[in-house]
Amino acid sequence: MRFSHTLKVGLSALLLVSSGFLWSAEDKGLFWRVTSSVGSAHVLGTIHFADKSFYPLRKEIMAAFEKSDVLVGELDAEALDSKKIAKILAKETRLPKGETIEDHLDAAVYSKLKQYLQQENVPLASVEHTSPGWLMMQIMSRYIQKLGYKAKDGIDRHFMQRAQGNKEIVGLETFVEQLRLFLELDDADALVSETLRSIETMDSALAALVDSWKKGDDKQLELLLIKEPLLSEPKAKPYFERFIWQRNRKMAKKISTLLKEPKHYFIVIGSGHLIGDQSVLTELASMGMQVERL
Template sequence: MMKLKLVIVTLLALLWSTLSSAEVFFKAVQGDKTLWIMGTVHAAKGDGFALSDQTQQALTQSEVIWMEVAPEKLQNAQAAFMAHAMRSQGTLEENVDSETWQAFTQVAQQYGIPEQNLNPLNAWFAQIVLVATAVNHAGYVQEAGVESKIEQFADANSLPIKSLETVERQINALVQAQSDVGEQEIIKQTLTEIDQVNEVLDGIIAGWQQGDLTALGKLLNDSMPPQMAEELLYKRNREWIEKLATDNHSETAFIAVGAGHLVGDEGVLTLLEENGYSVSEVN
């Protein structure tokens, strides 16, 4: 079953980094090729993140910036999500018991989400709607994040941003991660753990602020069931490495992806080392 912590992590990894005096930042070198790699957490409180001098220097040295999805590709993201989110037949209410549905809609109403907005949705997306709203209510917003700052820097300095994947690929990862979980289970688990939004996010943010990749790995990855980790993280990591390997036009590139993708035996950093890169942390 997908724990709510993992739903939050998925949202942070796929949909939206945080105010910090530290960074999860690495340098990978192979011959004449240099990759600057920043691990992000895609939501922030307050005014958000200011790019450090070392980040700005790395960006300036780079010929291209790679993100999970480039900003212009996100313009139609909502429509793409909704195409997969809507039920082909029936209602969500018909697929959960009455007690669970009543409890779910009551919690949703506390966040200003009416029942009629949830009923046409598949459970996995109804879950995302509720958790994303709770994340926003907790004070975390996309506009304050590091990725927005990187986009602004790229705009001001005419740096191209490329996509490691498509919005459709991200949606597929979300769907496949829960393909073996029933709708009743998804809704009940959301109800069980929705109150932990602040606690979970604050823990993730603390690890990121300290630049503690080990702590982030435990928070983001360690409790994921194997199928979920494969779909949300490892499979996509391998695809990204393959795509980066085909980039023969730039000797220096900046990569900004969710911090959860960097850690572990199947993380981006390990995969780069297996492909002949020397990887070191940037302090």
């Protein structure tokens, strides 16, 4: 099975920012208010890679953040601890002793990967003991950073840094949980092939995603990221379940527990989790909470 749409699912947050744009007063974005009988929250659809031109953010968003008691992100404050993250990556992303990435790939796919690394001036020796899933994440990130966007300037990290030492920070997932989504994919050959192919053909798709996000058009984003991929590749449904829907249910359950407290939360979640009929917001509404688009 081809993985082109699977990559869109797993990397949707990255895709939403890989074709540069400015955040301005005219950009609607993806922003909601959620209320229970006890607590309340503002929910912002975020993007994980950005640059300085995205700031300052809209006044309404910043006002909601400043008034909040707790920042809720996909990850907690551990994500800001570079030493701890480095230890996790060293443990989780290296292949078992004695194995190289060549052992996990078909000869033709391995040849394509070597050619790409040579073209990008990346020494094979520096990545040959890296798991295929993590290497593909690195390749995608490298591509995005070549366009001028960095994780340190991402919207979610922006709020994490502002909240650190000033607000309680709660995570909906752990870094290891997110990392293993990409490390435990079954077909390494398909993953590597489609990652390399997607880089060559990504620009037009990115332009459509960015335009939809700027307009706050969640329906168009749903069409681009979920409906059209499932229509053209129905067999991809298990991967949507793995990367998006299963996680949405877990996130919504944790948010519903938080909203049993009389506090106001500011929640930052990748935009791909806030669209469609199985989104975090849909799950919260089904639990009896009021969801209002802002």
